[in-house]
Amino acid sequence: MRVRNGRVFGPDGKFHNQDIYIENGRFAAESRDGREFDASGCYLIPGLTDLHFHGCMGADFCDATPESLLRIASYEASNGIVNICPASMTLPEAQLRKVYQNAAAYQQQGGSHLVGIHMEGPFFSYEKRGAQNAAYLMAPDAAMVRRLQKAADGKIKLVDVAPETEGALAFxxxxKGEFRLSLAHTNADYDQAVAGFQAGATQVTHLYNGMSGMNHRAPGVVGAALENESCFVELICDGVHVAAPMIRNTFKMFGDDRIILISDSISATGMPDGMYELGGQAVRVEGGTAIVTATGKIAGSTSNLMECLRFVVKEAKIPLESAVKCATINPAKSLGIEDEYGSIEPGKRAQLVFLDEDLAVSAVWF
Known part of the structure; x- marks a missing residue:
């Protein structure tokens, strides 16, 4: 098939007026079947990859049921998020095992591809636990992660840890050779964060949120990450977790090669305000903002990744090219799947999202 007349997001990070060819489910240099599709008036971008979110449409990854996972995958795909790496919460090992076994058994049925699992917790700081359940926090345990990886059939790609906790650096x-390690929910100071990177961490989970702040005399995790040019930083761009001016400043500081847009969405995403649950804790959603009722802390977002991308462009005034890069190829690189996903290039899986002039999704192919 030939897709013509669209503005195509190329691997160089720019839009081009060019044709796209699809053959046997992959992008190709040419196509012999003679079919054509007119994409006039559309931006054509790769399918998005969300490597940090918990749920949507009343379903949570930690429900550990095929029905919830299929509901999540269907909603995400309909919004152009065709590759998902859902995040678990701080829970007992036995419960996490069920979550990961359910993910290992996932069979795609028209929904998104499950390209990994993000293990968010339980190796966190009490002070910066955020919406994580304090009852299940524990010291980093490599043997436990390996047991859970076996249950997940190798699908765990990201493991979060607070570097200042006891045993974290050895962990x-x-x-580091088996997973991407990400600093998260941490009260680490600058030196402790630097030590985490030197030990082998290469990512920061939801930058600014759930960590010590950046101060002119105490640069903290953010300052340490800024100096470590080989690490990625996740950024929640729902308009609640990080203010638009700070999003602009973050792009100026880190550049679009290192930022990964995430939604951190919870089961309330796509649903009305009301009461929900996250990691075994009651959450109230009012005006689209989710709050843990017992602690008053923000509990993830109620925006999907495509909505976050639009916020970045329309409200934070980031160029569309940069926003797309940070929601497609950057997360693919973080997960080590960039050979198959994340850009429109011959040989890669044909995942294509059609956006109109207002950046609304008009079609999703994958």
Whole structure:
């Protein structure tokens, strides 16, 4: 098939007026079947990849049921998020095992591809636990992660850890060749964060949120990450977790090669205000903002990744090219799947999202 007359997001990070060819489910240099599709008036971008979200449409990844996972995958795909790496919460090992076994058994049925699992917790700081359940926090345990990876059939790609916790640096050093280690829910100061990166961490989970702040005398995790040019930083761009001016400043500081847009969405996404649950804790959603009722802390977002991308462009005034890059190829690189996903290039899986002039999704192909 030939897709013509669209503005295509190329691997160089720019839009081009060019044709796209699809053959046997992959992008190709040419196509012999003679079919054509007119994409006039559309931006054509790769399918998005969300590597940090918990649920949507009343379903949570930690429900550990095929029905919830299929509901999540269907909603995400309909919004152009065709690759998903859902995040678990701080829960007991036995419960996490069920979550991961359910993910390992996932069979795509028209929904998004499940390209990994993000293990968010339980190796966190009490002070910066955020919406994580304090009852299940524990010291980093490499043997536990490996047991859970077996249950997940190798699908765990990201493992979060607070580097200042007891045993964390040894944990990072031991697992760095098996997983991407990300600093998260941490009260680490600058030196402790630097030590985490030196041990082998290469990512920061939801930058600014759930960590010590950046101060002119105490640069903290953010300052350490800024100096470590090889690490990615996640950024929640729902308009609640990080203010639009700060999003602009973050792009100026880190550049679009290192930022990964995430939604951190919870089961309330796509649903009306009301009461929901996250990690075994009651959450109230009012005006689209989710709050843990017991602690008053923000509990993830109620926006999907495509909505976050639009916010970045329309409200934070980031160029569309940069926003798309941070929601497609950057997360693919973080997960180590960039050979198959994340850009429109011959040989890669044919995942294509059609956006109109207002950046609304008009079609999703994958």
């Amino acid at each position: 990072i050093r031991e697992l």
